[in-house]
Amino acid sequence: MATPPIKPPPKKETVNPSAGKLIAENRRARFDYFLEDNLEAGISLTGSEVKALRNGRANIAESYAAVEGNQVVLVNADIPPYAQAGRFNHEPRRPRKLLLHRKQLDRLIGAVQREGRTIIPTRLYWNDKGMAKLEIALAKGKKNHDKRETEAARDWQRDKARLMRDRG
Template sequence: MASTRETNQKNIAVNRRARREYFIDESFEAGMVLLGSEVKSLRDGRANLADSYARVDKGQLFLVNTHISPYPAANIFNHEPTRPRKLLLHKREISRLMGKVKERGLTLIPLKLYFKDGRAKVELGLARGKKLYDKRATVKEKMVRREMERSMKSRRS
């Protein structure tokens, strides 16, 4: 018998701008290498994913420009808020991502930062930038879908 293990997942920060400004082709889950004060600050929910991205450097993956606020009780042992943080993925996944980013002009952006079974994880999206007309089309589709749902709901009543 296979036992199903429930995962305890707590969201810390969600990058809402990412889905508005990019087409997300694939998503990946990666672990993060953090300092103690960063973990405590994340547990307080003090993180911001705006303007952050992932970069492959010498065969390693780094999360750049993610702002994790300093933990007030850490005093002199505090961390730098926007330092590059190493991400943990298998070598073959990193090399595959590196190839896609170089070839097709895609980028890696963080979609969500969360705790899963007590460990800090980041969900990365392999993304392609949207043009202005793509953004307008997305908003229009969303409005049409909303109108259809409203009309279906009023018919049921």
């Protein structure tokens, strides 16, 4: 009687501890813009930038994405220098190329050029595979009266929740 072949034990999946973690968020974007369409984009980074992001240090609050030729570039995002990189460090606010599919690029470029939209980064995070990803949104700027309206609605929701909690 032949013995069945021995199966090797299943491989353990290596789980990146920083996977799915939020690095930076642009909370001001929802207040200043009407966010319409969200996309996930990769970012072209150097080694010292990745190390600085692993430390959880980045700021995308004043950044935006600009169209340069037939590509989209992240402008004014601040990734501070990595201390241990020495002379091989990066420039903190250098323009970084966003990695998108051609159809996504064409749609974004068309919206910016024809409709006057702005591309705003909303979140910078690690995906499941441990890659740095940037969530960008097509946005239309708000006027001051729109901002006041948003603030009034938010205040009313807060007051309503407080009343319901007290009475109920």
